Amino acid sequence: GNSVTQMEGPVTLSEEAFLTINCTYTATGYPSLFWYVQYPGEGLQLLLKATKADDKGSNKGFEATYRKETTSFHLEKGSVQVSDSAVYFCALKRLGGSEKLVFGKGTKLTVNP
Amino acid sequence: SQTIHQWPATLVQPVGSPLSLECTVEGTSNPNLYWYRQAAGRGLQLLFYSVGIGQISSEVPQNLSASRPQDRQFILSSKKLLLSDSGFYLCAWVKGLAEAFFGQGTRLTVV
Numbered sequence: 001g002n003s004v005t006q007m008e009g010p011v012t013l014s015e016e017a018f019l020t021i022n023c024t025y026t027a028t029g030y031p032s033l034f035w036y037v038q039y040p041g042e043g044l045q046l047l048l049k050a051t052k053a054d055d056k057g058s059n060k061g062f063e064a065t066y067r068k069e070t071t072s073f074h075l076e077k078g079s080v081q082v083s084d085s086a087v088y089f090c091a092l093k094r095l096g097g098s099e100k101l102v103f104g105k106g107t108k109l110t111v112n113p
Numbered sequence: 114s115q116t117i118h119q120w121p122a123t124l125v126q127p128v129g130s131p132l133s134l135e136c137t138v139e140g141t142s143n144p145n146l147y148w149y150r151q152a153a154g155r156g157l158q159l160l161f162y163s164v165g166i167g168q169i170s171s172e173v174p175q176n177l178s179a180s181r182p183q184d185r186q187f188i189l190s191s192k193k194l195l196l197s198d199s200g201f202y203l204c205a206w207v208k209g210l211a212e213a214f215f216g217q218g219t220r221l222t223v224v
Contacts, residue, residue: 046212101213
């Protein structure tokens with residue numbers, strides 16, 4: 001079945017450090033890939049997405065490139081801020097009414113001043 | 114625009130009591146609806162998934178049940194809560210390959 005594997009962390013960085021959170025997936029066909037962010041006490045919200053191979057999703061300084069050859073969608077940011085502290089979830093969904101949205105287990109990021 | 118409402122925001126219930134959490138969606142029709150649970154320090158666990166009225170898929174056998182009495186309404190229930198049912202419950206809807214929209218979540222504490 002479809003699945004997502006992401007580094008579980010927690011990840012602790014200093015402000016302005018470079019961030020990478022790895023995400024790999026297993027799926028048949030061509031799923032859409034997503035990164036969601038969850039701030040403390042809140043629901044999830046979409047951070048960025050990519051719908052086909054070689055697409056790059058970007059938002060708020062975060063980027064991720066859909067790599068079909070390595071089945072990966074790693075999240076990166078060149079310079080993190082304290083306000084980026086949150087839990088980040090990688091997810092995929094295939095086209096089709098009965099296809100489920102599948103999440104990774106989440107990676108908690110803490111950025112210290 | 115599409116919105117999703119989930120309530121209550123917090124709930125403290127004694128062991129053995131019933132549970133009903135409600136989720137409603139506005140601004141769309143025939144969405145796929147999800148219930149997730151997030152235990153402290155853990156990832157998202159998919160509990161139930163629905164592609165239409167009366168159609169429920171259960172992902173994990175447990176003490177909970179779900180119902181979809183209307184197209185845009187998704188209810189999570191339990192007849193008798195257990196301590197292990199404590200957690201953060203999230204409702205979400207998705208249409209096609211579009212992004213998922215999440216409710217603000219319900220913090221359930223079973224005491």
